[in-house]
Amino acid sequence: MSLLPLADLRGALPATAVRSPSAVRLARGALTLLPLLVIGAWAALDWRSVSEGAARLASADPWWLLAGAFFICLGWVAAACVRQGALPERLPPVLLFASQFAAGAANQVLPAGIGAHAVTLRFLQGQGIPLARATASLALYSLVKPIAKTAVLLVFLVAFPELLRIGDLVPGGSASLLAAGSVAGVLATAALLLTAVRPLRRHALALVRTALTDARLLHTRPSRVLALWGGAAATPLLQASVIASVGASLGLPLSWAQVALAYLVASTAVAAVPAPGAIGPVDAALVFTLAAFGTSMSLATATVVSYRVLTVGVPLLPGALVLSALVHRKVL
Known part of the structure; x- marks a missing residue:
């Protein structure tokens, strides 16, 4: 009995055995709906905080809230600039901005920036960038981002020495131990994996070589240096401006410099604690630092809750819709 040629055999098989377009469409449809389902679950679990923050925003000064929304949009532009600055290739600006807007939604449901990185990785691969x-x-x-934030914090400490209350702003022992323990745990786990798993060590070394090569190339191009480091330095200042705008809409009696320093100290102190979108640890530290500058605990809490609603709750559904649209159009 003679064997059929490969082309004849492929034609003799059912179409579903070679390729199933319906299965591909089903999988892509599921990925398109997944962001919306996750957002719905998040809203259901944290509905009380969302409703309380929305009620406070309803009674706030709308012009200050509009200013806060403007700074939020600039924050997405800054994120897109940093992403562009980290690559020698030129990326399409509109799609890059859309991917960062969508990444913001994904970042709120996964810890340590994993959601935003996953969306960006898929976007870069879709633009032909090797893995x-x-x-x-x-x-x-x-x-670059934590280095730039630390540099901005040091500049603030030098420029506004009268605002420095190191005894009041340094986190307590439990918060410091939690941050130190998180850093030590991550480093120990990474060292153990690299030591025990040879293929992982080989890929890690290749990644380091590629990163060093690209970093040297990028730093020979002034436009990439400006986008990378300028965007990274602007990001915490824009976030602080959002908080200051929300606080001003609620009557927070602190200057922009005080709010910015409070945010820089709080976010730097607990940056090592993994949480979705840094929600939780940063919020608690930010309330603490705002209160350390002399505002009441209730007003500091109201400011932080309203800030989170404006930066997380309001853009979450549009971001999820953009994420779904990018998946549907095969950009991601």
Whole structure:
């Protein structure tokens, strides 16, 4: 009995055995709806905070809230600039901005920026960037942001020494131990995996070589340096401006410099604690630092809750819709 040629055999098989377009469409449809389902679950679990924050925003000064929304939009522009600055190739600006808007929604349901990185990684691969170089750009992005934030914090401490209350602003022992324990745990786990798993060590070394090569190339191009470091330095200042605008709409009796320093100290102190979108640890530390500058605990809490509703709750559904649209159009 003679064997059929490969082309004849492929034609003799059912179409579903070779490829199932319905299964592909079903999978893509599920991925399109997944962001909306996750957002619905998040809103159901945290509905009390959302409703309380929305009620406070309803009684706030709308012009200050509009200013806060403007700074939020600038924050997405800054994020897109940092992403572009971490790659030598030029990315399409509109799609890059849309991907960062969608990444903001994904980042609120996964800890330590995993959601935003996953969306950005898929976007970069869709633009033809190899996986190794796309991953290296994410590593560079993750390294530059805390360095830039620390530099901005040091500049604030030098520029506004009269605002420094180091005894009041340094987190307590439990918060410091939690942050130190998180850092130590991450480093120990990474060292153990790299030591025990040889293929992982090989890929990690290749990633480091690629990242170093790209970093050297990027820092020979002034436009990429400005986008990378300028965007990273602007990001915490824009977030602080959002908080200051929300606080002003509620009558917070603090200057912009005080609010910015409070945010920089709070976010730097608990940055190592993994939480979705840094919600939780940063919020608690921010309430503490705002109160340390002399405002009441209730007003500080109202400011932080309203800030989270404006930055997380309001853009969440539009961000999920954009994420679904990008998946549907095969951009992600």
